[in-house]
Amino acid sequence: MIATGAVRVVEHNALVFSRLWRGSIMVSFFTPLFFLASMGLGLGSLVNRGSGGVGGVPYINFLAPGLLAATTMQAAAFECMYPILGKILWDRIYDAMLATPLAVRDLLAGEVAWVTLRLLMVASIFWCVMAGFGVARTPESLLVIPAAVLNGLAFATPLLAFTATQRSDNAFSTIFRFVITPLYLLGGAFFPISKLPVALQAVAWATPLAHGVELCRGLVLGNLVARNALLHVTVLLAYTIVGVAFARPLLTKRLVK
Amino acid sequence: MSVRAMRFSARSVHMIERNALALRRNWMIIFSGFVEPVLYLLGIGFGIGSLVRTVPVGDGHTVSYAVFVAPALMASSAMNGAIYESTFNLFYKLRYTKSFEAVVSTPVGVVDATLGEVVWAVGRGSLYSIGFGVLMLALGLVASPWAVLAVPAAILVGFAFAALGTAVTTFVRQWQDLDTVQLALQPMFLFSATFFPVTVYPPALRLVVEWTPLYRGIDLIRGLTTGGVGPGLLGDAGYLVVMGVVCVAIAALRLRSRLLK
Numbered sequence: 001m002i003a004t005g006a007v008r009v010v011e012h013n014a015l016v017f018s019r020l021w022r023g024s025i026m027v028s029f030f031t032p033l034f035f036l037a038s039m040g041l042g043l044g045s046l047v048n049r050g051s052g053g054v055g056g057v058p059y060i061n062f063l064a065p066g067l068l069a070a071t072t073m074q075a076a077a078f079e080c081m082y083p084i085l086g087k088i089l090w091d092r093i094y095d096a097m098l099a100t101p102l103a104v105r106d107l108l109a110g111e112v113a114w115v116t117l118r119l120l121m122v123a124s125i126f127w128c129v130m131a132g133f134g135v136a137r138t139p140e141s142l143l144v145i146p147a148a149v150l151n152g153l154a155f156a157t158p159l160l161a162f163t164a165t166q167r168s169d170n171a172f173s174t175i176f177r178f179v180i181t182p183l184y185l186l187g188g189a190f191f192p193i194s195k196l197p198v199a200l201q202a203v204a205w206a207t208p209l210a211h212g213v214e215l216c217r218g219l220v221l222g223n224l225v226a227r228n229a230l231l232h233v234t235v236l237l238a239y240t241i242v243g244v245a246f247a248r249p250l251l252t253k254r255l256v257k
Numbered sequence: 258m259s260v261r262a263m264r265f266s267a268r269s270v271h272m273i274e275r276n277a278l279a280l281r282r283n284w285m286i287i288f289s290g291f292v293e294p295v296l297y298l299l300g301i302g303f304g305i306g307s308l309v310r311t312v313p314v315g316d317g318h319t320v321s322y323a324v325f326v327a328p329a330l331m332a333s334s335a336m337n338g339a340i341y342e343s344t345f346n347l348f349y350k351l352r353y354t355k356s357f358e359a360v361v362s363t364p365v366g367v368v369d370a371t372l373g374e375v376v377w378a379v380g381r382g383s384l385y386s387i388g389f390g391v392l393m394l395a396l397g398l399v400a401s402p403w404a405v406l407a408v409p410a411a412i413l414v415g416f417a418f419a420a421l422g423t424a425v426t427t428f429v430r431q432w433q434d435l436d437t438v439q440l441a442l443q444p445m446f447l448f449s450a451t452f453f454p455v456t457v458y459p460p461a462l463r464l465v466v467e468w469t470p471l472y473r474g475i476d477l478i479r480g481l482t483t484g485g486v487g488p489g490l491l492g493d494a495g496y497l498v499v500m501g502v503v504c505v506a507i508a509a510l511r512l513r514s515r516l517l518k
Binding site: 023026027030031034035037038039042043045046047050051054059173174177178181182185186190191195196 | 289292293296297299300301304305307308309310311312322433436440443444447448451452453457458
């Protein structure tokens with residue numbers, strides 16, 4: 001029952017997306033293209049000259065999988081803030097949906113399924129760009145796509161719970177400026193976390209991104225240690241599940257009077 | 258300039274006053290724009306900088322990577338502040354709140370209002386870039402006394418982009434067109450010798466990059482803060498002045514024909 005209800009919610013999102021997909025696909029393609037060309041090749045040439053790459057690999061190979069994780073984080077944050085609050089508050093789509101046989105758990109399952117699909121699109125396009133730069137060469141590197149999706153979900157569900165508590169979109173730009181962008185730039189995608197001050201290293205490892213970056217990087221470079229992989233996946237799953245566990249009662253409280 | 262024309266420009270002050278009043282409601286949005294360049298400085302300048310070590314600048318001497326990147330971020334924040342204000346915010350005023358129309362139905366003329374908007378956008382760009390310059394000084398990323406001139410240089414960069422943004426906004430019909438602005442800004446930010454010297458490019462590509470406005474702004478401010486001062490900087494400044502003046506003229510003419518029927 002929950003499955004068919006959730007499918008209806010996904011259908012709704014897919015229909016809206018089918019009208020607007022061009023812009024968002026362009027962004028998903030050009031942003032990694034520009035970043036990998038500029039930072040990976042341009043700045044990378046300085047890094048390779050200065051210290052022979054990072055950990056023995058050319059800088060672009062180090063950067064690309066990390067940036068993939070950072071990108072799914074960003075995409076998840078975007079999908080789970082403005083559009084969700086819009087459906088709660090602005091166009092009240094959820095109220096309309098709840099007037100049908102759908103229940104809150106269907107909405108939640110549907111939204112999580114939809115964001116998973118969106119992350120799958122973002123990560124797949126990114127993988128193609130990365131392969132174009134010659135970074136992802138092995139078939140095993142395709143595993144980086146589900147890993148990056150999981151990393152995105154670890155941000156998506158907690159943020160969905162957060163959005164369920166908001167009365168306006170004021171806090172969203174604060175989340176972007178003070179959480180998402182700092183993690184994007186300092187969270188391990190662009191340079192190893194070990195270069196951060198010790199106190200900040202601890203903060204970085206407490207966030208899902210550090211684990212997502214390590215997981216993606218290990219899968220693309222082919223040097224992942226099984227025990228570490230298990231730890232990273234566990235942390236990412238834990239964030240995702242805790243997010244859902246909070247989102248369900250919060251969304252129910254918000255939508256059902 | 259005739260007395261009449263002078264009086265016109267003086268009235269642009271009212272447009273600035275109006276914007277300042279409106280700002281009191283959401284100053285946090287303006288303030289938080291300062292955060293992003295600082296994060297880039299920390300992440301790219303110091304983080305990746307620890308892997309890069311030194312970079313050659315203009316006249317053969319080398320500087321640390323953070324010293325190299327900081328002036329580029331200063332120029333970019335002048336650009337970003339000015340562009341956002343003169344595209345997104347101005348479009349909103351022209352299209353939705355119609356506050357621009359309301360202003361020009363008073364004794365404030367179209368040219369005044371246009372100038373007022375440009376000056377206001379320059380102010381926002383300057384706020385970010387000069388604030389960033391002060392941070393550079395505090396972190397020891399300023400390598401030359403010429404850096405004093407980086408303040409007027411940043412204002413000039415802000416002016417050139419505020420004028421460009423205002424002119425572009427007169428052609429914008431809907432929000433989606435502004436996505437194109439975004440799409441143009443990102444590669445400009447990433448490829449204008451912001452994060453690596455222009456010598457990395459093949460010669461043909463280098464020529465293209467050297468003709469983009471942000472490259473000019475970065476070259477100018479970088480020359481001043483690293484002490485690589487030469488006649489080339491006058492070329493950069495000239496480029497930005499011409500671009501700014503031409504764009505203000507275009508914007509004023511187009512707004513006049515649009516609003517005064």
